Structures are given as C-alpha cells and as structure tokens.
C-alpha cells in the first residue's frame with residue numbers, strides 16, 4: 125500500500141494527520157487508503173504490531189487508540205488525526221517490561237510469539253475496560269485474539285495474574 | 297484497495313450533500329465492515345466521508361421515556377451503557393454476542409445496521425453474485441449456503457443479514473432516524489432492512505445520501521423477561537447460524553406484550569408483529585403457545601442443501617428463547 129502508489133494524483137489525496145504514537149507526536153502526510161497497521165509498521169518502523177489476517181479476524185494487529193483496544197488493520201490512519209496510539213513498543217521496553225509483558229514471560233504465555241503483541245495490548249485494553257471478573261470472562265473477552273500455537277491456558281494465567289494485582293496500564 | 301478521497305465531515309448537511317454530489321462517495325463509521333470489503337475490492341468508493349466528528353456520540357433519554365442512541369456511539373458503549381444494560385438487557389446481550397471486543401470498540405451503531413452479508417460469494421470477486429454485481433447470478437443456491445437464508449429468499453439471492461444487534465433492535469421495535477439532502481425522516485425498524493426480491497444489491501430502504509443520525513428505542517425494554525440465544529459453530533467470535541431475540545411482558549402467567557425476532561435466517565431480522573398479536577398476546581406463557589407461534593412464524597421456510605439444518609434449528613431456538621425469557625429471574 126504505502127509507497128506503492130504512483131505519485132502525482134496520490135500526493136493530492138494525502139491528508140495531514142497528527143498522531144501521538146507511544147508518547148511521540150508525529151505530523152504525517154497520509155494516503156487515505158493506508159491502514160493504521162501499515163502506517164505503524166511501514167511508516168514508523170514499529171513492527172511489534174503484527175499483520176496476521178489484515179481483515180479483523182485474528183487480533184494480531186491490536187493496539188490501543190486513546191487507551192481503547194482496536195484492530196489497527198481495519199483502521200484508516202487518516203481517521204486518527206489527534207489520537208494517541210499505544211503499541212506493544214509503548215507499553216514497556218527491554219529491561220523495563222510492563223506488568224502484562226512481564227506476566228506473559230513469567231507464565232510462558234506464548235510459543236512462536238506472533239500473536240503475543242496483540243494478546244498483550246488486548247489484555248491491557250480489557251483490564252482498562254473493567255468488565256472481566258472471572259476466568260471465563262477473560263476467555264470470552266480475549267476471543268478476538270487468536271493463537272495459532274494454542275498457548276491459551278498460559279495466556280489466561282498471565283492475564284489472570286495481572287488482573288489480580290488490580291492495576292491498569294497503557295495510555296490515557 | 298482502490299485510491300479514494302478522504303473527507304472529514306464537519307456538518308450533517310455538508311456530508312449528505314457531498315455524497316449526493318459525488319458518484320461513488322460513501323460514508324464511513326467505524327470502518328470495520330467497509331474497510332474489510334474495500335480490501336477485497338468488493339467496495340470501491342471514490343470518496344469516504346468520515347462521520348465520526350459529527351455530534352452523534354450521545355445516548356440520551358427521550359421525552360416519551362424511550363432512549364436515543366447516536367449513530368456514532370460504539371457497539372461497546374451501547375452494550376455497557378447503564379441505561380441499556382438495565383432497561384434493554386436484550387440489546388446488551390445481542391451486541392456482546394457479536395464480533396470481538398476490539399471490533400465492538402470500533403464499530404458504530406449506524407455502521408452495524410448497514411453491514412453487508414457474509415455470503416462467501418459476495419466477498420469473492422472471482423465468482424458471480426447478484427448482490428455484488430446485479431445480473432451475474434447466484435451461485436449460493438446450489439453451492440456454499442450453510443449460513444444463508446431459509447425465509448424470504450428470492451430467485452436472485454438467499455443471503456442473510458449478519459448483525460446480532462439488529463435482531464435485538466427488531467424485537468424491541470426501534471426506530472431509525474435519518475437525514476439527507478431531502479430532509480429528515482423516521483424509519484420503523486421492520487421497514488429499514490428489505491427482502492432481496494429482484495434487487496438484492498439494495499439491502500435497506502435508506503438512500504445512498506442519507507445519514508443515520510440515531511436509533512431510538514421505545515419505552516418498553518422487556519427488562520424483566522428477555523433472552524438472546526445465538527447458535528454458532530464456536531462459542532465466541534463467530535457469526536450466528538440462527539439467533540433469536542425474545543422479549544416478553546408476563547402478567548399472572550399471561551403474555552401482555554411480546555417482541556420476537558430471528559437472525560441468521562433471512563435478508564433482514566425476521567419479525568412478524570401481527571402474529572405476535574394473534575398468537576402470543578393474551579395467551580398463557582407456556583410451551584404450547586410458543587410452539588403454535590413458532591409454526592406460524594416459520595411458515596414457508598425452505599432449505600437449499602447445506603442450510604437445511606436450520607429448518608429444525610430455528611423452531612427449537614424460538615421456543616427455547618421464549619421459555620428462557622419467560623423464566624428469566626426465577627430461582628432454578
């Protein structure tokens with residue numbers, strides 16, 4: 125998508141879009157057909173968010189927009205002017221992991237790791253929403269994140285642990 | 297995805313006039329259906345008018361005791377709104393039975409009503425499909441139709457409307473408020489979606505340049521006796537094979553008010569309020585009543601092969617939903 129279009133006409137269609145990503149503000153010229161996921165991965169080199177299906181079916185692209193979890197593959201980047209985006213890179217860093225990231229490590233909440241950034245962002249978003257109370261709730265409310273490796277039991281354990289600590293993280 | 301112009305709507309009038317004046321222009325809400333279809337080249341808009349900056353984000357009480365849900369309110373915000381979960385639990389349950397949390401956080405009330413069918417041929421531009429390209433044919437009738445309709449079908453199309461939320465809105469008797477270059481009007485929910493007939497490319501009675509501004513709920517929300525049953529291939533994050541939204545008001549064992557709609561069986565949520573008047577209201581709230589109603593409601597149902605199982609599934613789901621609604625709140 126980005127970068128593959130002929131210049132000329134497409135340059136006229138680009139829209140100025142201001143966005144804060146992981147605390148850094150950007151002013152970007154964005155072609156309307158660029159998804160938020162492609163902007164993050166290809167425009168800003170934030171490759172933590174993954175493209176599993178590109179159709180809203182797997183959750184690997186989950187990020188937080190103004191603290192709310194969404195599938196970035198179905199978001200048009202131009203529709204997020206003025207928004208605050210938090211990706212897996214913004215939650216914590218090597219040596220300074222966020223509670224959810226640390227809990228996934230401690231509970232072995234992944235195998236290949238492809239779905240993990242989406243799982244973690246989704247779990248962080250779920251705790252902020254505050255509607256999950258039980259393990260069954262966690263399973264239901266994380267059903268938008270598919271794990272091809274089937275690491276589900278450990279993912280649930282990791283999320284349950286952070287839930288029991290009663291704190292939230294991840295942007296406003 | 298094709299190239300297109302992006303416009304941030306500043307006012308309702310301007311947005312409607314822009315779409316009226318530009319061939320191929322469309323509105324966009326959450327984008328969870330439209331962007332998906334654009335990636336398959338099923339939708340190829342020349343321009344998208346973003347409605348999210350208009351003030352359609354509120355849920356507010358109406359003077360008649362009903363509730364107005366702004367078109368831009370997300371599916372999540374509707375489902376968890378305290379008034380909705382208390383007075384219209386049927387709506388909350390139906391919404392939360394659909395899609396995933398991430399999608400519900402993005403999807404809007406207006407967009408949910410206008411989501412397109414999930415018929416696999418509609419999505420696949422390499423195949424014919426009367427809904428996508430009128431006149432090319434309908435391979436689903438003899439092909440992959442496990443999820444498709446058994447009621448109200450036509451020679452042209454047997455697609456289903458995939459929304460869960462709309463099934464509850466039909467049972468509740470919602471009203472859709474719309475505005476366009478020709479003015480504003482109200483559309484009763486039963487008249488909002490249409491049957492395919494000879495024009496399966498047209499899903500609703502809304503004009504292309506009309507904007508949904510809100511969905512209004514009546515005062516009666518079946519708060520005490522309602523149920524949403526969704527039968528699907530997996531327990532979460534799957535579209536309905538058959539779903540039933542049932543709401544009752546029961547006084548001394550007799551049905552005083554009723555609203556029953558089915559999803560997954562037709563081109564629109566399937567409701568027949570005349571049959572509710574004749575066969576539910578004033579009748580005892582029991583199995584015999586529900587069976588008689590179910591038989592009348594599903595008259596004319598027809599399978600197309602893969603979806604024949606719905607002919608058995610729909611009747612039992614109607615009865616189960618009515619029983620569950622009637623017994624809601626009772627001690628087990």
Ligand SMILES: Cc1cc2nc3c(=O)[nH]c(=O)nc-3n(C[C@H](O)[C@H](O)[C@H](O)COP(=O)(O)OP(=O)(O)OC[C@H]3O[C@@H](n4cnc5c(N)ncnc54)[C@H](O)[C@@H]3O)c2cc1C
Pocket residue numbers: 179180181322323324325326327328329330331332347367368371393394395396399402403404405406407408409410411458459460461506507508509533534535536
């Ligand atoms: C993987 C997946 C699983 C899903 N599972 C389910 C499920 O189980 N149950 C279910 O019910 N749904 C399900 N959905 C569908 C989801 O509910 C819809 O995509 C969503 O409700 C559409 O809302 P939106 O705001 O994103 O619409 P958009 O994609 O923005 O728009 C849809 C259509 O509505 C038009 N539009 C939007 N707003 C307005 C307005 N205010 N006035 C006039 N026109 C407007 C647009 O032009 C477009 O044609 C699923 C979707 C995905 C991707």
Ligand code: SF4
Pocket residue numbers: 413415416417418424425426427428433434435436437444452453454455496
């Ligand atoms: S059922 Fe309707 S949507 Fe599906 S192939 Fe036939 S015409 Fe197209």
Ligand code: FES
Pocket residue numbers: 174175176177178179180181182183184185186195196197198
């Ligand atoms: S890549 Fe977005 S949901 Fe799969």
Ligand code: FES
Pocket residue numbers: 233234235236237238239240270271272273274275
């Ligand atoms: S860890 Fe491999 S997909 Fe989830």
